[in-house]
Amino acid sequence: MHPDEARPKTDSATPTAYTIAVLCWLLSAGVYIAAKWVGPEMPPWTLCFARLLIACAILLPFVRHHYGTMIALLRSRAIELIIVGALGLAFCQGLIYTGLNFTDATTAGIIMALTPVMTVVLAHFVLGETLGLWKALGALLALIGMMVIVGHGDISALLRLEFNLGELFIVAGALCFAIYTVLLRRAKFGLELMPLLVLLLAAGALTALPFFLWELLSGKHSALETNGLLALAYVAGPGGALMYYLYNHSVESLGAGRASMMLYLQTIFIAVLAYLLLGESLHGYDLAGAAFIVAGLGLAAIKTKPPRADKAAQAG
Template sequence: MAIHVLAVHRDTVGAEEGPGGSLAAAYSVGVFCWLLSAGVYIAAKWVSPEMPPWALCFWRVLIAWAILMPIVYRHFSAMIALVRARGLELLVIGGIGLAICQGLIFVGLEHADATTAGIIIALIPIITMILARFILAEPMGRWQVIGSILAFLGILVIIVKGNPAALLRLDLNPGELWIVAGAFCFSLYTVLLRRAKFDLNRLALLVLLLGAAVATALPFYLFELASDERAALNASGLLALGYVAIPGGAIMYYLFNRSIEALGAARAGVLLYIQTIFIAVLAYLILGEQLQRYHLEGAALIVAGLLLIILLKSKAGAEMTKA
């Protein structure tokens, strides 16, 4: 899930040939990665009545960290040097993006449906672009501003369920607001990671950030153990945790990094939008959720905003290149 990926600080394409020997295979890896990520939303929603959100978050990042750590053993010396030099920065960035973000979304899924969460998460690239404007001083053109406004209107339509009067009455679903906050945290993580420019192998950096997420999630988990009456590791919880930590965690992280190596960050990142479709389909098949009219109206505004940003930005870039 967007709870899920390492936003990279290099946007170069490693090789045109993907992990399977072809560009098609590289895209297949990327698509499968987002299918696994979509399943995390379904598992978290399914188990929310039995398993508290921070327990799911803590054990997910801990198990994923433990599985991936041996894979990057060749980079241990560089990892230790980076921790010594910039440990606090790693803790803040990893904590925001891979712990706080996940925890907020899991909390939100206790009250909101997975379909809505998937649509809200599609906002991450737009929020990232806005934060990059203020934090990294990256330029935003007129059409990017208009596209961003359209996308946020789409989210507003979803949050008020197509009824503007709900906003006046402050009759809002708190779960959806938690998910918006989670999307904001992941966007902030992306921008901070881009600014940090850590000089380390991509997968090794992910392992360090997951370690930071473990340290960040632990206090929330311990507080939850003391205050929440739900059993953290009953049968349903173990099944959901097994999925979100291994196929939806370690394997998904690894595949995403492989797709970036083959496709580059820009092309691999665009596949994020496929996740929203996967979530809607899986939520219908597994959770019995239905697409409502306000989902479609809000999604249409978000897609319109994204098209304005992506297509007109590309056109402007092409014109500048010709000039």
């Protein structure tokens, strides 16, 4: 998903556009539930590879009119495409699916809410974007929230560096997606959203292929039964190709900023679905960590007033 490539159409921010964005994040939340559900039947990198490959195959016919420009971009910037696709679509998902073997889907959803704050901080160092006091404080609060969740609210565990392995995988996945977002902004591939997405899905599938083969050769075979097949069909279809298509539509309709901010709905949807379908419940440390993260997101969203024109002129 790559909001930086969009050209927002401010006049199309209708209730229908918001409805599509909400549906997008509901489908995305369902992927966490399906991945947690299918964990005993399908290894994480096998799920990652299958999802990316099938989603790419589903979307490929819809971008046939762009094949020429897609091939030209591949010839000129293939390495960049592979790096960006690997980080955002292969490593991010593979790490999340691995982490879900050791932690709740609810906790994973809360941790993933850190992604926008991570992106803001990385954009400061990589792209030179202004960080500012409020964003810096927001990032600090969000970091505290993440540590509360990873340490399960136990300060002594943090001091002893005793963490839940699954939650560390989720944090690594969130960091990969933040790096992906920043690199995508920097790359400016100059291709429309959907054909670029197909190329990145293909790059992600190519990156996940060695990990899938490693799982296969090490005896971690998929033992898919009805539940596993249903989960795979969901993450590749409604939770994959359709979700990406709806996200691209919401970016074009609402603009990158508003569409990206609706990411936070994903955390709520994950918590509700995990409670209804997986029987999960929120822990005290989840709520405490979420409070810090929400406070951090609120501070990071504060917009400071730009300098007055006369002062700017004097400074120049």
